[in-house]
Amino acid sequence: MSSIPTPGPRSYPTAIANAFTQDPFGGNPAAIIFLDPSNTLTQAERQKLAKSLNQPIAVFLTPTPASASRPGVVSFEIQHFVANYEVDLCGHGTIAASKVVFDSVTNSPGFETHTLEFTTTEGVVISSRQVVFEDEEWFEIVLPAGKARDATGEEEGRILVAFARAMGKEPRIKYLGVGEPPFQHHLLVVFEESENIEHLKFVDAKALDASGFECHVVTTDSTSGKFPEDYITRMFAPSGGEDEDQVCGSANCTMGPYWAAQKGITELKARQVSERGGKLRVGVYGDNIRLRGQARVTSLGRLFL
Template structure:
C-alpha cells in the first residue's frame, strides 16, 4: 500500500502540519489502521477508500486514537489525490464520522467546507480549571469539542507554557489558546492547540480548531473572512470564511515523502 506524507497549511516543505495519507484498495481492520498510525507517529494519519467518482471514505487516526474531525489531514488527503494519484476532478467529497466534507481545488490552494463549531459558556468547574492554566485570561469558553482560552496578546500565546497533565484531564478533546494578532502581521488572530489526551502534546496546525476560532473571532472582530496563524514551532496559516453553518478553511500543501507499507 502506497503512502504519502504531506505538509498541510504550508506552501513550503517542513512547515505546516505533516500528515500521512494512505489510499486503501480494500477495507483494513481498525486495529491495523491504529498500528500504522502509531508507526508513522504523526499527529494524524488519513485513510481513504474510494466509494465513487470523486467520492471517498475518510478516517483519521492519531498515534493513539481515531478522531471525529481533522482539518490538516483532510487538506493533505485532497492534495495527495490531486497531486500524487492524478484525480482530475476539481471537487472531492469525503464521507466521514462528522458527515460529508467537501474539498475544492482553487487557484491559490485548497478550500475545505467544514461544519461550524459552536461557542458556548463553560461550566463553573471548567472555568476554574482554565483560569488555573492561564492566569489573567481575557475569556474562557467551550469551543465545539475543545475548550478555549483567550489571552491578552500574541506574545502571551507564544510564551504560554502548557501543563500537559492538567490539559489531558480537561473534559474536552483539547485546548485552544488564542489572542488577537499583532497589528503589523498578516493575520487577524493567532492560536496554539494542545491535545495530550489524544497523543498530541502540541499540534503544529489544527484546521478543525479553526472551525471554532472562526465564529469566536468573527463575533469579536465583526468579520466573516479572516486569516489565522498557528504559533507552533513549524507554524502555519489558515484562511477562514463563515458561510451559514459552514466554515471554509483554505490553505496550501506540499508532498515531502512517498513510500510503501509492506
C-alpha cells in the same frame, strides 16, 4: 479519467504531506494511505499502521464509484487515526489528503476533476476543492461551524487553576468559551494580546487535563503588527498523547465564528504560532466554515504488508 494511486495485494500507495504550509519543515504532517475497496486491511491493522508511521495523523482513503451524473467529482471514504485511536474528523489530515489526490489527478479531454468528496465513518461528507489566493494554490474544505457558550463559574474556576498550574503563573485570559456539539471537547481560551502566546511555555502541560477538556484552543487578537493575520493561535491536547498540535484545522471551527463576530467580518486570516507554524484562511458563512490551507508533499512511496 483520474490516476488515483492503485493499491495491489497487501501493497498500498502512501504519501506524507504537510498541511497549512509550503515549507517542507513547517505545517502539520499527515500520512496518506490509499486502499482498494476490496482490501483486507483490518481496522486493527490500520490502527497499528497509524502508530508505526509515527505521524500526527494517518489518513486512509478508499475510492468509491464515480457517478455519471456528477462529472468532475471524485469520492472517497476517509478514516483518520492518531497513534492510539480513531478520530471522527481531522482538518489538517483532510487538507493534506486533498493535496495528494489533486496532485495525482490527470485530466483528460472531457473530464476535469474539480471537487473531492470525503465521507467519514460517521457519514459526514466533507467537500474539497482547489482555490487560488494571490496566485497561489490553496485547498478549501467545508466543515460545520462551531458555537461556543460562555464557561460557567464552576468551569471557569477549574480552567483557571489548570492553566495556572500548567504555566506556573496566573494566566491573563479575557474570555473562556466551551464548544457546543460536535465540538464539545473544545475549550476556547482567548488570552490578552500582551500574553504573547507565540512564546507561551508550560512547566507542566499535563496539568491542563484538570480543565475537563481535551482540546485547549488558545488564541489572541493580532493587532501588534508583528503578524498580518487577524488572529493567532495554538492548540494543546496533552490527554490525546501529544502536548501540542502543530497546526489544528478543526480548532478554527470554533475560533472562526468567535473572531468573525468580534471583528465584524466573514473572511479571516489566521496563523498558528507553534514551532512548525502554519497559515490558514477561514471563511465563516452561516452554519459552515470554509477552511483553507496550502500543503506540501514531502514523501511518496508504497507500504508492503
